[in-house]
Amino acid sequence: MHALWSRALTTLGEITLAAIVDRVLYVASERYPLLSPLSVDTSGVRLDDIRPSVDERPSRTLQDACRFVLIELLTVIGNVTAEILTPALHAKLSSVGSGQANQLADKVGA
Numbered sequence: 001m002h003a004l005w006s007r008a009l010t011t012l013g014e015i016t017l018a019a020i021v022d023r024v025l026y027v028a029s030e031r032y033p034l035l036s037p038l039s040v041d042t043s044g045v046r047l048d049d050i051r052p053s054v055d056e057r058p059s060r061t062l063q064d065a066c067r068f069v070l071i072e073l074l075t076v077i078g079n080v081t082a083e084i085l086t087p088a089l090h091a092k093l094s095s096v097g098s099g100q101a102n103q104l105a106d107k108v109g110a
Contacts, residue, residue, distance in 0.1 A: 001069075005044040007092040008077055011085055014042045020080065021045060024072045032065035 008017050022040045029036040037049035070093075078086045 001045045001073075003092045003096045004070075004073060004077075004089055007089055008085060011081065012077070016080075018042060020076055021073065024069060024076055028065065028069045028072060031068060032061070034061065035065050035069070 005017065005021070012020070018040050021044075025035060025038050025040065025045070029038070035050070039046045039049070074086065074089060077089065
């Protein structure tokens with residue numbers, strides 16, 4: 001999420017990007033209630049309150065929820081920008097190393 005946020009921020013700005021991510025998280029929380037503690041501020045998605053929810057769920061459920069959020073976010077940003085950002089966002093995601101993914105997993109307790 002941090003990689004996507006930082007890349008999209010340049011084009012969309014804080015307010016627009018926060019509104020998009022907030023909407024994506026709302027939709028995702030309806031499908032995956034464990035995501036309901038997530039919130040958005042001007043620096044990105046706040047993961048602070050999700051740890052108790054994550055500790056209670058199987059890792060497969062968390063993986064499915066994260067996959068849904070990423071796909072939904074890429075779809076919405078693609079629609080809003082007429083796919084102008086899509087290649088850059090995909091490139092940014094591919095550049096995220098496993099070390100960064102492991103750091104995120106440690107943050108949320110996965």
